[in-house]
Amino acid sequence: MPDPMRIRAQAAGGNATVRVLMAHEMETGQRKDAAGKIIPAWHITDVTATLNGKTVLTAEWGPAVAKNPFLQFTVKGAKAGDKIGITWKDTRGETRSDEAVVS
Template identity: 85%
Template sequence: MRIRAQVAGANAVVRVLMAHEMESGQRKDSAGKMIPAWHIQDVTATLNGKTVMTAEWGPAVSKNPFLQFTVKGAKAGDKIGISWKDTKGDSRTDEATVS
């Protein structure tokens, strides 16, 4: 994941680029068999360990999704954490410092 968090006044703008194939489960492979769904289901953002955003995603989210949101009260030096879990049970967590 690429996470960028920048102070903007009394808030911080967080931008996240996630690397994930995000298969919808509605396509067929070259043999004509359905490709099973495989996508990010749950996304959580934290500020210094406290949850500030949660999201539930479905199969309509694009490959390598981009997420942007604003966190009130974040200051330079604070830690932003992003974690996700997909339909196969895989997960990832990354952290960035607000600049």
């Protein structure tokens, strides 16, 4: 199973700023290894964010996203104590889901 995401969510006013660091290699499928063979593509394709179980963000990513991607977004109406959930899926079918509480 992939490493856990590092999620920070901070409330300010009626919004919360969410910062997510995802541990993933994010191979494009265009690099070659030492033997000259192409390294197969392996990257995150779908990201979903929820606030207390309700979807607030969906994203479709491609191979041009950097290794260990960082995502930041603002959620309107979030307050301290709410739960932010992040889920991603990659080209190998692996998924990862983690949650954080808005502080």
